[in-house]
Amino acid sequence: MKVIKINLSKNSYNVYIKQNLLESVGSHIKEFNLGNFAIILASRSVFTFYKNKIEKSFAKFPHSIIVLPDGETAKTQASLFKIIQGIIKLDKLNRKVFIVCMGGGTVGDVGGFASSVYKRGIPYVQVPTTLLAQIDASIGGKTAIDLKEAKNILGAFYQPKAVFVDPGFLNTLKKKQISEGLAEAVKYAVIKSSAFFSFLVINYREILSLKPSSISKVIDTCAGIKAKIVEADETEKKSIRTILNFGHTFAHALEAASKYKKVSHGEAVSLGMLYAAFLSKKAGSCGMNEIYQIRDLLKKFELPVKCKYDLKAIYKTMSYDKKNVSGRFRMVLLEAIGKVKVVDGIPEGLISKTLKEYGAFI
Numbered sequence: 001m002k003v004i005k006i007n008l009s010k011n012s013y014n015v016y017i018k019q020n021l022l023e024s025v026g027s028h029i030k031e032f033n034l035g036n037f038a039i040i041l042a043s044r045s046v047f048t049f050y051k052n053k054i055e056k057s058f059a060k061f062p063h064s065i066i067v068l069p070d071g072e073t074a075k076t077q078a079s080l081f082k083i084i085q086g087i088i089k090l091d092k093l094n095r096k097v098f099i100v101c102m103g104g105g106t107v108g109d110v111g112g113f114a115s116s117v118y119k120r121g122i123p124y125v126q127v128p129t130t131l132l133a134q135i136d137a138s139i140g141g142k143t144a145i146d147l148k149e150a151k152n153i154l155g156a157f158y159q160p161k162a163v164f165v166d167p168g169f170l171n172t173l174k175k176k177q178i179s180e181g182l183a184e185a186v187k188y189a190v191i192k193s194s195a196f197f198s199f200l201v202i203n204y205r206e207i208l209s210l211k212p213s214s215i216s217k218v219i220d221t222c223a224g225i226k227a228k229i230v231e232a233d234e235t236e237k238k239s240i241r242t243i244l245n246f247g248h249t250f251a252h253a254l255e256a257a258s259k260y261k262k263v264s265h266g267e268a269v270s271l272g273m274l275y276a277a278f279l280s281k282k283a284g285s286c287g288m289n290e291i292y293q294i295r296d297l298l299k300k301f302e303l304p305v306k307c308k309y310d311l312k313a314i315y316k317t318m319s320y321d322k323k324n325v326s327g328r329f330r331m332v333l334l335e336a337i338g339k340v341k342v343v344d345g346i347p348e349g350l351i352s353k354t355l356k357e358y359g360a361f362i
């Protein structure tokens with residue numbers, strides 16, 4: 001079993017990566033002494049595909065499963081309160097409950113947030129089931145729900161007690177969902193490693209077809225990069241963690257503007273990274289060549305590169321972004337493949353100009 005340590009003094013935990021780990025998650029969890037009753041949050045699809053395997057894994061551990069809606073609907077205010085009501089019903093006098101988030105990034109985000117606020121914090125673990133959640137969302141303790149005004153606007157930093165990654169889950173994902181996860185893999189390559197970028201370019205076919213050695217390399221590399229960044233800046237106080245938001249200011253605005261329905265997070269990140277790269281060119285920090293390299297890799301991964309959405313609405317929702325400081329934007333700009341920088345005070349004018357010209361450029 002591969003183990004990646006996240007060293008955060010009293011908030012430290014491990015990411016365990018192993019094929020078919022789901023089979024033994026129930027017994028592993030016992031060793032952590034988190035409580036005596038597991039409340040498993042699973043999205044509808046995960047429940048449908050894995051109900052029997054989950055029951056088998058937790059056969060010797062008292063538990064109950066709460067089924068959440070698929071997709072971003074799991075991260076709404078209504079869904080959060082349903083989860084909390086569900087937990088209250090299960091939280092009996094003789095029980096010490098903890099949460100197991102078993103699903104994509106949406107289940108991890110809302111489950112982690114519910115864990116952080118219920119009785120001012122109960123333990124939780126992550127069992128990520130999408131590629132996006134395995135390489136990104138399940139690690140690092142950012143938890144949140146969306147409001148209609150803005151994505152992830154209500155949230156907390158709250159670390160899980162462990163992350164259990166079973167690449168076997170990926171076999172039941174749709175092709176499109178694999179691609180969505182790969183948008184975040186491209187992000188890691190762009191912000192931190194030109195060698196990993198080359199690996200993605202050379203091996204894109206094997207990665208898309210989930211060849212075990214290739215997909216393992218993707219999971220290990222991304223989880224490793226995220227672990228180091230989170231260790232260096234757990235709560236994003238030093239701007240080190242901010243680079244993980246490359247492409248995300250635009251992506252989150254696009255998701256909110258499309259009411260979390262038309263465009264998925266991975267698709268929005270694909271477009272957001274190209275937008276950020278285009279903005280970087282306008283701000284003079286990179287050239288066209290880097291933008292085309294990113295665009296071509298995103299195309300190889302069958303991700304969108306052309307934005308067909310209402311850019312005015314996107315611009316409006318960008319103003320709610322948490323990274324927006326007194327009318328000027330904090331953005332992550334591209335310098336070279338593998339290197340980005342955080343820049344404060346990008347004027348609104350440059351943002352709107354970039355948005356206007358983006359459609360014609362790409």
Ligand SMILES: NC(=O)c1ccc[n+]([C@@H]2O[C@H](COP(=O)([O-])OP(=O)(O)OC[C@H]3O[C@@H](n4cnc5c(N)ncnc54)[C@H](O)[C@@H]3O)[C@@H](O)[C@H]2O)c1
Pocket residue numbers: 043044045046049069070071072075103104105106107109129130131132133136137138139140141142143152169170171172173174177180181265266
């Ligand atoms: N907290 C963080 O640091 C962080 C980082 C990146 C993204 N995110 C968040 O993650 C969310 C996106 O996550 P996502 O892309 O995993 O989407 P998702 O959670 O909506 O999952 C996508 C779909 O796949 C289904 N699914 C999940 N696992 C499956 C499996 N093994 N087989 C078949 N179907 C399965 C889900 O039910 C859902 O319908 C966004 O809300 C984003 O903001 C959070």
Ligand SMILES: [Zn+2]
Pocket residue numbers: 184248265269
């Ligand atoms: Zn993301």
